[in-house]
Every structure is written in C-alpha cells, then in structure tokens.
Amino acid sequence: MPERQNDESIGNSERLWRRVHPYQIKWTLNPPVVSTGAFNTADGVSVSIASETTLELLTQNYSEQSVVEFQAGYARSLGCILQRDPTPEDPAHVLVWGPKARGRLNSKQLDGLSCNAVIILSKPPPSDPNKD
Amino acid sequence: MTQRQQFISYKGPTMSGGTVFVETLSSNTFATAVSSGSGLTFAAPSVPRQGGYAQWIPVLQSQWKITAIKRLNKVLSLPQNWDSYGSCPPTNTAANKAKRILTDIDVEYFLAPRVVPLSGGGLQLEWEIGPRSLELHIYEDGLLEFSTIERGHDPKEGEIYVIDEVRQLFLWLLSPEEQVAA
Numbered sequence: 001m002p003e004r005q006n007d008e009s010i011g012n013s014e015r016l017w018r019r020v021h022p023y024q025i026k027w028t029l030n031p032p033v034v035s036t037g038a039f040n041t042a043d044g045v046s047v048s049i050a051s052e053t054t055l056e057l058l059t060q061n062y063s064e065q066s067v068v069e070f071q072a073g074y075a076r077s078l079g080c081i082l083q084r085d086p087t088p089e090d091p092a093h094v095l096v097w098g099p100k101a102r103g104r105l106n107s108k109q110l111d112g113l114s115c116n117a118v119i120i121l122s123k124p125p126p127s128d129p130n131k132d
Numbered sequence: 133m134t135q136r137q138q139f140i141s142y143k144g145p146t147m148s149g150g151t152v153f154v155e156t157l158s159s160n161t162f163a164t165a166v167s168s169g170s171g172l173t174f175a176a177p178s179v180p181r182q183g184g185y186a187q188w189i190p191v192l193q194s195q196w197k198i199t200a201i202k203r204l205n206k207v208l209s210l211p212q213n214w215d216s217y218g219s220c221p222p223t224n225t226a227a228n229k230a231k232r233i234l235t236d237i238d239v240e241y242f243l244a245p246r247v248v249p250l251s252g253g254g255l256q257l258e259w260e261i262g263p264r265s266l267e268l269h270i271y272e273d274g275l276l277e278f279s280t281i282e283r284g285h286d287p288k289e290g291e292i293y294v295i296d297e298v299r300q301l302f303l304w305l306l307s308p309e310e311q312v313a314a
Contacts, residue, residue: 019216023207024248036279037248037256040269046217062216107267107279107287129206130246 004081004097012073015050016082016094017058018117019065022125032124034068034117036110042102044085044095052092055121067121074116078109199244200234200257207247207255215251223253225274230255233268233276236295239302259305266305268298280304 024038039045048058050069059065072082081097098105105113210221222230230247234257245257245268253272259265263283270276276292278301292298 021210021215021249023210024215026246035246035248035256035258036267037250037258040254040256041219041251042271043252065216107281107289110279111281111287127206129203130248 004083004103006076006081007084007094010049010072010082010084010094012071012076014072015069016047016072016075016096017050017053017055017067017069017120018045018047019058019062020068020119021065022123023129025066025119025124026130027124027128028131032119032122034114034119036107036114038068038117039096039105039110039113042104044083044097044103045105046085047094047096048090049092049094053090058090059121064123064125065121066119066123068117069120070113070117075109075113078112080105080109194240194242196242196244197234200247201231203244203247204230204234204255207249210249214249217251219249219251220253220272222249222255223272226253226255226270226272229270229274229276230257233257233270233295233298237298237302239299242302259302261305264305266301268292268301 018038020034020038024035026033026035049072055067059067075082075096079099083095083097085093085095087093095103096105097103098109100106204227208222208227212220214221243259243261245259248256248258250256250269250271255270257268257270259267265281267279267281268276269279277289278292278298279287279289280301281287
C-alpha cells in the first residue's frame with residue numbers, strides 16, 4: 001500500500017461534505033441513517049471541504065443526491081488519511097483514505113462515519129428499493 | 133428475471149393447488165412457470181410448442197430471497213455515474229455473486245437484506261437484528277467480505293471464501309450468545 005501523508009492544511013475542525021445517493025441512506029429508520037456503503041469505495045472516498053465550497057455548487061448538477069457531513073478530525077481519529085485532490089469541477093475536493101487494499105476504509109472506519117455523519121441535505125427517493 | 137415478469141398472459145389452477153403461468157413468447161415457443169404456495173417454484177424459460185420438452189429449473193422459494201432479489205434488481209438498474217462521482221452501475225460479477233449468495237444459501241426463513249450499491253460497481257447486503265448487524269461487501273471484482281457489528285464492540289471483518297460461511301454469520305446474527313464469527 002502506498003504511503004499516504006495526511007494533509008495538514010485540512011484542519012481538524014473542517015467539515016467535510018459527501019454527496020450520497022438515495023439508495024445509500026436507510027430511510028426506513030427514524031431518523032434516517034447513512035449506510036456504511038456510502039463510504040465503502042476504493043481509490044479514496046470523495047468529499048469536499050465545506051468552507052471552500054457551497055451546497056449549491058456541490059449539488060448543482062446532482063439534484064437527487066443527499067449530502068452528509070462529518071468532521072475532518074473525526075475521520076482522522078478513526079485512522080483515515082485526508083489528502084487534497086482539487087479538480088476543475090471541485091477545487092475543494094479531498095480524498096479520504098483507509099488502510100485496506102486500494103485505500104478502502106476498514107469496518108471500524110465505515111461504521112464510525114456511518115454513525116457520525118449527519119444528513120444535511122435530505123433527498124428521499126421517489127421509490128426506495130429497500131422498502132417493499 | 134425478465135422472462136418471469138412476462139408470465140401474465142394465462143394462469144390457471146394445477147391439480148396440486150398451485151398456479152400455472154404461461155406466456156407466449158413467439159408463435160413457436162412459450163414459457164411456463166408453476167407457482168406453489170410458498171412462491172414461484174419451478175420455471176421452464178422457453179419451450180417449443182411442438183415436440184419440445186420443458187427444462188424445469190428450481191427457482192427461489194423463500195419469501196425473503198424473493199424480496200431480496202427484487203431489491204437487488206432495482207439497484208442493478210442504476211445508470212452510469214449514479215453516485216455523482218463517476219461510478220459505473222454494479223458489475224455483472226458483483227450482481228451474479230449477490231444472486232448466488234441469495235439463491236445458494238440454505239436458509240429457508242430469514243430477513244430480506246437491505247441492498248446498497250457501492251461506488252466502483254460493488255454491492256452491499258445488510259441485515260440488522262437488535263444490537264447486531266451483518267454486512268456482506270461484494271466488490272466489483274467479486275471479492276466477498278463480511279463485517280459484523282455489535283453495539284458496544286468493535287466491528288469485525290474478514291474475507292469469505294465459501295458461501296457456506298455466510299450461514300454461520302446468519303447464525304451469529306440470530307444468536308444471543310457470544311459472537312462466533314471471525
């Protein structure tokens with residue numbers, strides 16, 4: 001696994017935002033909770049630094065996506081590595097890395113983010129595949 | 133699955149109390165399914181009208197599996213970039229693995245899982261009973277891992293090599309005793 005360095009320019013108090021598809025939120029729970037699946041991805045979990053963007057910019061082409069928020073410091077407390085990865089579309093883009101193959105997060109990190117992430121923009125699906 | 137959805141054009145009673153569905157696919161072929169009390173039991177996808185023999189195959193019987201496959205099919209219909217970060221839909225490899233788990237696991241009565249798509253083309257199956265939860269992570273290349281979570285304890289995870297191992301995880305989920313998985 002390549003050695004990744006935490007980007008110290010991302011302060012622990014920074015809020016990180018991630019767009020989440022409606023199928024990755026447990027809408028049948030009250031309140032709804034984001035599934036660990038929303039963070040279970042290889043090659044870095046894409047998030048954006050809230051202070052360097054806006055919800056409007058983050059979601060302008062993705063009206064059906066919800067947005068969840070967690071703190072950079074909390075992700076680091078779980079052992080995640082944060083690295084800036086600016087893109088033309090999103091200069092505030094950051095990748096969150098875990099210790100597993102291809103940078104996946106481990107179960108403790110996935111569960112921690114799932115429990116801690118707050119849904120700040122809620123977009124329930126017209127039809128929930130997990131609600132019969 | 134697509135063919136089963138077409139079994140509407142005719143239905144009638146069977147002698148044993150089930151229901152026969154027959155769909156005309158073309159002038160030469162028709163499809164047949166027999167539904168028993170517990171759900172769709174046997175199906176012959178395509179049978180020539182004249183001189184053909186039905187190739188009966190067992191299909192899902194357990195209600196929880198039927199529900200799970202329905203949920204899975206909805207997730208499989210996601211488009212490219214469904215996650216807004218460029219992800220492809222669940223891969224055929226992941227989809228087939230998920231279907232195999234659901235059809236091969238020898239458990240008649242259980243809860244239907246929550247089916248969650250993963251960025252990159254994978255799938256996640258989730259069950260929760262009380263303070264315990266079980267997740268099966270099916271990655272785009274077919275790699276299968278589990279994660280077991282019990283409130284107040286650290287999660288445990290590992291790779292699954294044989295689908296029979298999933299049954300043990302189901303037993304853990306149901307058992308009030310100390311966790312036996314991993």
